[in-house]
Amino acid sequence: MPGERYDPQEIEPRWQQLWADERTWEVSNVDDGRPKSYVLEMLPYPSGEPHIGHLKVYSVGDAIAHFRRRNGHRVLHPLGYDAFGLPAENHAIRTGRHPRQSTEESIAEFQRQFRRWGISIDWSREFGTHEPSYYRWTQWLFLRLFEAGLAYRDQAAVNWCPKDQTVLANEQVIDGRCERCGTAVEKRDLEQWFFKITDYADRLLDDLDTIDWPQHVVTMQRNWIGRSEGARVTFHCDALDTDYEVFTTRPDTLFGATFFVMAPEHPDVLRLSDSSEVTEYVRRSQTESAEDRGAEDKEKTGVALGATVANPVNGEQIPMFVADYVLMEYGTGAVMAVPAHDTRDFAFAEKHGLEIRRVVEGGHELPYTGDGPLVNSQRFDGKDNREALAEIIAWLGEDGRGEPAVNYRLRDWLLSRQRYWGCPIPVVHCPTDGIVAVPDDQLPVELPDVEDYAPKGRSPLAAAEDWVNTTCPKCGGPARRETDTMDTFVDSSWYFLRYTDALNDQAPWGRDVVDEWMAVDQYIGGVEHAILHLMYARFFVKALADLDLLSAQEPFDALFTQGMVTRDGAKMSKSKGNVVSPRDLVESHGADTARCYILYVGHPAEGGDWSDDGIEGIHRFLQRLYRAAEGMQAGSVEPEGEPSDLVRKAHWAIDKVTRDLGERFATHTSIAAVIELVNDLYRQRDQVDASHVRFAVATAASLIFPFAPHLGSELYERLTGDRVWETPWPVADPALLQSETFELIVQVNGKLIDRVAAPTDVERDEQERLARASTKLAARVDGGEIVKTIVVPGRLVNFVVQ
RNA sequence: GCGGAUGUGGUGGAACUGGUAGACACGCGGCGUUCAGGUCGCCGUGAGCUAAUCACUCGUGGAGGUUCGAAUCCUCUCAUCCGCACCA
Numbered sequence: 001m002p003g004e005r006y007d008p009q010e011i012e013p014r015w016q017q018l019w020a021d022e023r024t025w026e027v028s029n030v031d032d033g034r035p036k037s038y039v040l041e042m043l044p045y046p047s048g049e050p051h052i053g054h055l056k057v058y059s060v061g062d063a064i065a066h067f068r069r070r071n072g073h074r075v076l077h078p079l080g081y082d083a084f085g086l087p088a089e090n091h092a093i094r095t096g097r098h099p100r101q102s103t104e105e106s107i108a109e110f111q112r113q114f115r116r117w118g119i120s121i122d123w124s125r126e127f128g129t130h131e132p133s134y135y136r137w138t139q140w141l142f143l144r145l146f147e148a149g150l151a152y153r154d155q156a157a158v159n160w161c162p163k164d165q166t167v168l169a170n171e172q173v174i175d176g177r178c179e180r181c182g183t184a185v186e187k188r189d190l191e192q193w194f195f196k197i198t199d200y201a202d203r204l205l206d207d208l209d210t211i212d213w214p215q216h217v218v219t220m221q222r223n224w225i226g227r228s229e230g231a232r233v234t235f236h237c238d239a240l241d242t243d244y245e246v247f248t249t250r251p252d253t254l255f256g257a258t259f260f261v262m263a264p265e266h267p268d269v270l271r272l273s274d275s276s277e278v279t280e281y282v283r284r285s286q287t288e289s290a291e292d293r294g295a296e297d298k299e300k301t302g303v304a305l306g307a308t309v310a311n312p313v314n315g316e317q318i319p320m321f322v323a324d325y326v327l328m329e330y331g332t333g334a335v336m337a338v339p340a341h342d343t344r345d346f347a348f349a350e351k352h353g354l355e356i357r358r359v360v361e362g363g364h365e366l367p368y369t370g371d372g373p374l375v376n377s378q379r380f381d382g383k384d385n386r387e388a389l390a391e392i393i394a395w396l397g398e399d400g401r402g403e404p405a406v407n408y409r410l411r412d413w414l415l416s417r418q419r420y421w422g423c424p425i426p427v428v429h430c431p432t433d434g435i436v437a438v439p440d441d442q443l444p445v446e447l448p449d450v451e452d453y454a455p456k457g458r459s460p461l462a463a464a465e466d467w468v469n470t471t472c473p474k475c476g477g478p479a480r481r482e483t484d485t486m487d488t489f490v491d492s493s494w495y496f497l498r499y500t501d502a503l504n505d506q507a508p509w510g511r512d513v514v515d516e517w518m519a520v521d522q523y524i525g526g527v528e529h530a531i532l533h534l535m536y537a538r539f540f541v542k543a544l545a546d547l548d549l550l551s552a553q554e555p556f557d558a559l560f561t562q563g564m565v566t567r568d569g570a571k572m573s574k575s576k577g578n579v580v581s582p583r584d585l586v587e588s589h590g591a592d593t594a595r596c597y598i599l600y601v602g603h604p605a606e607g608g609d610w611s612d613d614g615i616e617g618i619h620r621f622l623q624r625l626y627r628a629a630e631g632m633q634a635g636s637v638e639p640e641g642e643p644s645d646l647v648r649k650a651h652w653a654i655d656k657v658t659r660d661l662g663e664r665f666a667t668h669t670s671i672a673a674v675i676e677l678v679n680d681l682y683r684q685r686d687q688v689d690a691s692h693v694r695f696a697v698a699t700a701a702s703l704i705f706p707f708a709p710h711l712g713s714e715l716y717e718r719l720t721g722d723r724v725w726e727t728p729w730p731v732a733d734p735a736l737l738q739s740e741t742f743e744l745i746v747q748v749n750g751k752l753i754d755r756v757a758a759p760t761d762v763e764r765d766e767q768e769r770l771a772r773a774s775t776k777l778a779a780r781v782d783g784g785e786i787v788k789t790i791v792v793p794g795r796l797v798n799f800v801v802q
Numbered sequence: 803g804c805g806g807a808u809g810u811g812g813u814g815g816a817a818c819u820g821g822u823a824g825a826c827a828c829g830c831g832g833c834g835u836u837c838a839g840g841u842c843g844c845c846g847u848g849a850g851c852u853a854a855u856c857a858c859u860c861g862u863g864g865a866g867g868u869u870c871g872a873a874u875c876c877u878c879u880c881a882u883c884c885g886c887a888c889c890a
Contacts, residue, residue, distance in 0.1 A: 175887090216806055216885080223805070223886055230890085248890060261890090298888075325888045335890045343803090344888050409889055530885080600827075602815060607883095609814060617827050620842095627842095659818085669816065672826035679826090682843080745822050750871035752822055790870050792821060800870045 006626035008590025012710040016118055024725070025120040027076050029501070029513050037073035038517050039065040040556075042525030042533070043495055046081045046106040046128070047088055050113050052565045052572060052598070052610070053526065055582045058119045059595040060562055060604045060667065061524045063706040065120055067661055070705075070729040076517055078499040079114065079121045081107050083130035085488035086164060086180050089421035093454055099421040100449075103130060113583060117591045118709050120725075125502040129423075129491035134498065136444035137508035138491055139426040141540075143437050144547055146427070150196045151415075153435060157265050157328055158414055160188040165455030166418045167192055169487060170411050171224075171532045187265075187286060193416035193425060193484065197539045201225050201408045204538055212558040214605075217530045224531050226409025231393045233402035235260060235309040235336065237320070240271060244309060247331035247407045250341065251396070252389040254313045255377040256359035257336040258349070260320045261302065265328035273305045278322060285324040300325055300348040311336075312401040313392070314378070323348060331407055340366050360385050413536065415487045420453035420460040422485030430472035430479040439473050445481070459483035492533055493540040496520055496555060508549075515551045523556035530561070560665060563607035565598065572610070580610055592708035593619045599667035599707055618671075622711055625678050625704065628685075628697050634721035636691070637698035644688040646680055648736050650699040653677040655732035657703045667707065674703050694719060702730055745796035746771045748780045764791055771797035 019025065041061040044054055065077040083103050092099035107128055114121065127134050145151040159168045163183035167190060172179040197204075205225050208218050230249035237244060244260075262269050264285040269278065281303045302323025311318055325344055326335050339349035339356040346367035349356050362372030374380045380388045396402030416425060426438040426445045438445055448467040453460045461483040462468060472479035494508070500517040501509040519541075534556070541555040564571060567578040585594040597618040601608030639647045656673040660666035681696045698719045705712025705724050716724035744758040744767060754776040758767060768791050771777070781801055788800035 219806060220885060226886090226889065228889075246890080250890080300888085323888095325890095327889070330889045337890085342890070344890075347888090407889080409886095527884085600814095606808090606815095611814065611828065613828055614814065615828095621827085624842095664818090668814095669826080672816075675826055743822075747821085747871075750821085750869090755822070788870060790821090796821060796871095798821080798870055 006623040006711075008592055008622075008710065009587075011714050012116075012118060012591050015710045015713050016115055019118070019120070020115070020123075023124070025077065026122045026124050027074060029516065031516065032074060034072055034074040036076065036517060037068045037522070038076045038496075038520045039068065039522045040076075040078070040496055040499075040520045040524070042523070042529060043080050043082045043129075043492060044110060045085065045087065046083055046103055046110050047091060048106060049109045050582055052580050052582060053562075054110075055117065055585075055594060056562055056565055056598050056604065057524055057526070058114065058117060059598050059707070060560065060665065061522075062119050062595075062709070063599065063661065063667055064522055064524070064665070066706040066709065066725065067729065069120075069725065070727065071662075072728070076499065077120055077122055078125040078502070079119075079123075080126055080495055080499070081110065081128040081130075082488060082492050082495075083107065083128040084135075084422045084485075084491055086166075086417075086419065086421075089419060089453065090164070090181070092421070098449075099453070100130070103128075103421075113586075116586055117582070117595065120709070125499045127498065127502055129488070129495060130421075130447075132444045132446055133505065134495075135423040135447075135491070137498065138423045138486065138494070139438070139443050139445060140440060140508060141494060141544070142486070142490070143426060143440065144549070145195065145543060146437060148543070148547055150199070150543055151193060152196065153191060153193050155189065155191045156194075156414075157187050157189050158192055159185045160190075161185055164419070165457050167414055167416065169414045169489070169532075171413075171535070192414055194412040194414055195539070195543075197413045197536075198408060198410055200539050200542050201227065201410050203542055204410075204535065207538075207542075207554055211554050211556065213556075214527075214559060214561055217527065217534070217559060217561060220530045221535060224410060224535065228407050228409075230405060230407065231396070231402050232332075232405035233336065233396060234312060234400070236312075237272075237307060237309045239307040240268065242268070244268075244334050245332050246334050246336050247405055248336060250338065250389070251392050251402065252374065252380075252385040253338040253341045253359050254311065254336070254392060255374075255380070256338040256340050256357045257311050257313075257318060258339060258355040258357055259318050259337045259345075260309045261323045261326045261335050261337050261345075261348070262305070262320065263326040263328040263333040264322055264324050266322070266333045269305065269322045272307050272320065273322075275303075275306070277303050278305060281322060288324075298325075300344065300351055302348060302352070304352075312396060319354075321348075321352075329411060330409065341369055343367050343369065413487075413489075413539070415490055416484035417487055418457065418459045419455060419485055420447075420450065422488060423447070423491060424461070425482040425484055425486055427482045428470055428472060428479040429482065430475060430477065432477060433472055433474045433479075436472055436474050436479070442473070447485075459485065461485070489532060489536050493536045494544070496537070497541075497544075497550065511550065514549075518550060518552040519554055520556045522558050522560065524560045524562065526564075527561040534559070560605065562604050563602075565601075565610055566607050567610040585615075589615060589619050590622075590710075592711045593622055596622065596671055596704075596707045600671045602668055604665060604667055621675050621678065622704075622708060624682065625674075625697075625700055626711060626715065628678060628681055628693075628700070629715045629718055632694060632697065632719055634717075634719060635694075637694050637719055638691065639689070639695040640691040641689055643736055644684070644692050645739075646684045646688050646692050646696050648739060649677055649680045650696045651732045651736040653703060654699060654730045655737055658729070658732065661706065671704070671707055674700050677703075699730060702727065742794060744770060746774045746777060747796055747798040748777070748801050750798060753777065753780055760794070762794075764793055767791055767793065768797055771799075 041057045065075050069075045088099045088103045092102050159173050161168055161178040161183055163181045173185050177184055228249050231251040232245050232247055234243045234245050264282045302321045305320040307320045308317040337345035339345040340358040341360055359376050360372045361375055362368055362370050371385050374383050374385055374388050393404050424445045424447055428436050430436050448464045450464050468481050470479055470481050497509055497514055501513045537555045541552055544550055545553055572579045597615040600618055653673045657670040660670045677700050685693045701712050701715035713724050738760050741757045742760055743755045746754040754774040756770055756774055758770050784801045786799045787802050790798040
């Protein structure tokens with residue numbers, strides 16, 4: 001059948017123009033009685049042009065946004081750009097162009113393509129985090145946290161990337177390597193800026209129970225926070241007349257502590273011993289990369305310090321060591337070693353010939369890390385170790401030798417970066433007043449344009465003398481600006497708050513407005529942000545709520561993590577040459593086809609494998625739908641007379657899409673349902689009333705709209721004269737969801753043997769009678785006996801035959 | 803090592819609370835339209851056994867189990883993927 005051609009290149013820009021001209025997707029902050037719904041995709045990092053992952057996340061988010069609008073919600077669906085950051089800067093250095101220039105070009109390309117995809121964005125709220133009108137408020141928020149003591153400067157052993165020439169947060173170190181460039185990270189002792197996220201560890205943990213997030217993301221956050229309960233125990237060292245505290249989760253094994261170990265970074269190591277052996281060991285472990293030091297089966301090296309500490313439970317003097325298997329950044333940087341019941345201490349004791357003393361019974365050999373009754377533990381002998389644990393803590397507590405304690409893996413968020421392309425930290429260093437906040441009315445502290453922004457181990461801003469030299473806001477004397485910039489994750493920790501009131505130039509947001517929209521009802525993005533961004537944003541919201549700047553306790557009520565689109569089972573990457581560019585796709589097949597296909601290959605939460613042939617199938621389907629409306633004029637789409645199977649199928653499709661999309665984001669089965677409807681329409685259109693065909697086409701257009709908004713709008717308007725996005729989401733008539741008969745399944749011993757037609761409202765006894773009447777049943781029973789009959793009403797009858 | 807997820811036709815994937823395994827699509831095959839190919843329309847397509855779209859048997863990574871009935875629940879096991887990893 002030749003006929004009209006489906007031409008997305010003509011249809012799609014026409015609707016995009018209309019939506020832009022009429023500002024269709026802009027939403028007011030004024031409550032109009034409809035329930036609000038804040039739908040948000042994680043903001044893109046503008047680098048180059050959008051890739052297939054962007055197309056996917058916006059295809060999912062846009063389907064949800066459209067669905068909620070047509071279900072009566074007032075939907076906020078904004079977009080912005082995470083414009084500051086290392087990749088943009090590195091790219092700029094490579095190409096010799098200013099990061100502002102290349103970032104803004106990239107943003108322009110993203111804007112062009114997002115519009116060409118027909119995403120329903122409220123463009124009036126758009127911003128880039130690199131714009132002074134945005135980062136002015138990033139600085140303002142930093143100062144509020146600074147005033148509250150939640151942003152502080154401290155000297156610490158921090159992660160340093162020698163390639164990017166900057167410090168990194170713990171979260172940005174993956175397997176001992178820089179998250180961005182893959183270079184092995186070094187430890188450096190530097191003075192840096194931190195956010196006190198550890199103050200919020202318990203709340204970040206507890207409130208995970210209040211949000212609807214994928215289980216695996218919740219688990220990852222739990223593990224990252226890494227709360228462990230135990231005790232802090234004091235060991236006295238006579239040599240320096242000092243008390244050393246250690247954290248332990250196993251105070252029940254204290255009687256088995258036979259030595260004591262300090263991290264090489266521990267400040268007292270060199271005070272305890274200045275032997276060349278110790279000095280050399282400390283020097284060596286500090287130059288070793290984090291990766292090598294953390295290697296799995298690394299030998300347990302270490303050196304004796306020649307001093308002892310007293311075990312508080314029995315007064316025994318136990319030898320002290322320095323060893324790199326103890327980490328300065330966890331606990332107190334010193335541990336009591338119980339070789340009989342800890343695999344690491346055991347390995348160290350074996351290598352260095354130290355005493356191994358069993359204090360918990362159980363297991364065939366040592367080390368034994370399980371539970372059991374205590375031995376060699378004086379008055380606690382014979383007690384179950386778990387019970388004794390609390391008793392020992394209480395006993396130590398009587399004279400201050402120990403107390404219950406909780407320790408976390410989570411460490412404070414290191415936010416300063418020695419890089420150019422980021423938000424300046426708004427403080428000055430004054431010789432008399434120290435660190436002084438820049439007053440609010442002098443914000444933003446603008447990022448100056450510098451010629452040379454290459455990394456040099458200190459911020460490139462330090463070279464901008466005119467900018468650096470300033471006056472102290474407090475005393476008016478000469479002072480120098482802070483030259484470090486902020487981690488980009490600071491920018492993205494509050495952007496969703498700014499969307500609510502993006503044009504406000506008096507405050508980051510109006511309190512009423514932010515409370516009206518927050519929290520984000522549905523957040524959509526990649527699982528790669530499970531820890532970094534999602535933890536930081538949660539911290540920000542909690543901290544800002546404590547400062548009474550907003551009411552929400554959590555930023556994202558519900559989270560949807562989309563899976564990665566692969567090709568031939570492998571991740572798309574430039575080096576493999578298997579990248580599919582959204583731009584090419586939209587040019588060759590149109591945005592509707594590209595969006596539908598990506599939502600059709602599988603459940604969007606899972607990965608989907610790209611296939612060049614597969615997309616043709618979806619394109620064919622959209623063409624078929626388009627051609628089904630050929631020659632139709634605007635008019636009624638109400639089916640007349642008795643409902644046909646086609647009308648029933650349309651109601652079935654309405655019900656299916658409503659539940660699949662609305663309840664479980666199952667875009668793939670939603671689209672499949674519309675395909676089924678269109679297939680039935682082609683098969684049955686010559687046998688049913690013309691009004692039924694019109695109803696089926698209009699229904700298909702209405703249902704495909706969240707996935708293919710241009711074609712949905714085009715066909716719906718052609719048939720009804722109405723705008724589909726202003727039309728409420730269709731409701732299935734329950735009476736039409738059932739046909740008059742159903743296929744009754746007849747089973748023998750659970751195996752299907754026959755299907756017979758039965759009335760939908762059949763009585764239980766009648767259903768069994770109909771099944772019993774099956775001719776195939778007699779042959780099956782043959783000689784045997786029906787000992788039991790199971791009737792599942794409206795479904796099947798199972799005969800148990802012996 | 804610890805934690806989590808996933809295994810279904812030639813392929814991507816369906817199957818809601820245990821109740822017709824394989825929806826829908828790709829691919830493949832057939833018929834029609836066409837000089838032909840493509841497009842388009844219709845039909846078929848898990849495997850085995852068959853002349854057969856009669857019937858029967860097998861079948862959801864593997865082995866057991868619970869149940870009238872298991873892709874779905876339980877136990878063990880294998881494989882793949884993802885997090886964390888000397889965290890005391």
